[in-house]
Amino acid sequence: MCVHLHTLMTLCLTFTQGGCMYSSNHWGELNDSQLQPTIQKLMKGYNRYLRPNFNGDPVEIGMSLDIASIDAISEINMDYTATIFLRQRWRDSRLVFPGNESVSVDGRLVSLLWIPDTFIPDSKRSFLHDVTVENRLIRIFSNGTVLYALRITATIACNMDLTKYPMDRQVCTLQLESWGYNLQDVVFYWTRGNDSVKGLDILRLAQYSVESYYTSVSRAVYETGQYPKLVLHFALRRNVLFFILETYVPSILLVVLSWVSFWISQSSVPARTCIGVTTVLTMTTLMMGARTSLPNANCFIKAIDVYLGICFTFIFGALVEYACAHFYTMQHQTVEDLHRELLRELNESNGNGSMPFISSRQSNHPVEIGSTAEEITEQSANSDTRNNAGSKEKASRQGCGLSSVKNASRRAAAVFTVENPHNIDRHSRTAFPAAFLFVNILYWCYYLFL
Structure with a gap:
C-alpha cells in the first residue's frame, strides 16, 4: 500500500508538469484496474464550476472549528479578532476511487476542485495565512469525501451591550454562510454538534473568560433567496478585578x-x-x-x-x-x-x-x-409687645394674604x-x-x- 501511495504522489507531481512518467517498477504485475486512480484520471471530465450532484439533491457540507486564539476584543469598535481553523467536509461522487485509503494533496491543487463558497458575513477584515505557503489542506477519501481545511484570521463584529460595564456579559457569534448557493444547492451542518468547536475551553483572555458556548443551525434570508447558515454562540464574562x-x-x-x-x-x-x-x-x-x-x-x-x-x-x-x-x-x-x-x-x-x-x-x-x-429683659419684652401689636395692626390693614405669606416665611426661616x-x-x-x-x-x- 505504501508503494501505491508513493505512486499516487508521483503522479500528482507529474500532472502539474503536464506529463505522466512512470517506471515499470511502479506498474509491476498490477493492471490498471487494480491501481488507485491518478489525479489525471480523477480530473478527466471533471468540471470544477459545477457542484456535486448538479441538478440533484443539495450537497451536505459538514463543518467544524478550532479556535486558535482570540487576540483582541474592542469595545470601541464593537468587534473581536480571532484566528480559526475551518474544516469543511462534503462528498463528491466524481472523486470516488477504489480502496480504503485517503490521499492528501498539495493545497495549491484546490483550484482544480469544486469547493464551497463559505464566507463570514460579520467579518470586517480577514485574511488567509500564507507562511510559508497558503495554509490549506485538501484530503480526498476513497468514497469521494473531500476534507478542506484552512487557517483564517478575521475581525468579526460583535454587538455589545455595555449597560453593566465592567460587570457585563457579552454574547458574540461566529456565523458561516454560503455566498451564492442557496438551500436548494447546499446544506450546512455541524459535524458533531457542540463538540464541533474546539479550543474555547482552554482560551486565556486578558479581560474576559469564556463562560459558555453552543452551536446552532439556521438560515439566512435575503432578497435573492434563502441560504444555509451555521452560528457559533459564545458568552464572555468580563473580569471585574482589574477595574476594581x-x-x-x-x-x-x-x-x-x-x-x-x-x-x-x-x-x-x-x-x-x-x-x-x-x-x-x-x-x-x-x-x-x-x-x-x-x-x-x-x-x-x-x-x-x-x-x-x-x-x-x-x-x-x-x-x-x-x-x-x-x-x-x-x-x-x-x-x-x-x-x-x-x-x-x-x-x-x-x-x-x-x-x-x-x-x-x-x-x-x-x-x-x-x-x-x-x-433690660422687661424693656425688651415691652418693646416686642409693642412691635408685635403694631405688626398685627399693620397686617390687618394689608389683608390676610400678606400675613399668611409672612408667617410661612418665618416658619421656613426657622427650619x-x-x-x-x-x-x-x-x-x-x-x-x-x-x-x-x-x-x-x-x-x-x-x-x-x-
Missing part, C-alpha cells in the same frame, strides 16, 4: 478623603477648601480616564458611569457641607458678637450709673440699658436656622459614611445579581 483595582478602589478612597474635612476645624478655611477642591478635580480626572477605552458616543449609561457619578456627588456634597457649615458659623458668630457688645455696655452702664441708648442690629428701635439685666453650627460636622461624620454604604449595597446588588 483601577477605578473603584481609587474612587472610594477619594470619597473617604473628602470626609477628612469633617474632623478639621471650621476656622481652617484653606485646609478644608483645599481638600474639597482637590478631591473634586481628582475625581473629574478619574471619570475622564475611565471613558478613554469606551465608545465616545453611547446611547446608554454604563455601570461604571453610575458609580463614578455617585462618588462625585458625595465628594461635591462634602464641599457643599463645609460651605453651609461655614456660613452658619459666621452667622452664629455675628449674633454672639452682638450679645458680647450688649453685655459689655451693660457692665459699663452699671459702673458709672448712666443709662445710654444702644442701637441693636436686629431691631430698628433703640434699647435703653439700665442697671440690671431684669430691666433652616441652626443653633449650633458645629453639629453639622458632627452629624456629617455619621450621615455621609452611612449613606455611602447604603448606596454601595444597592449598587452592587443591582448590577451583580439583577
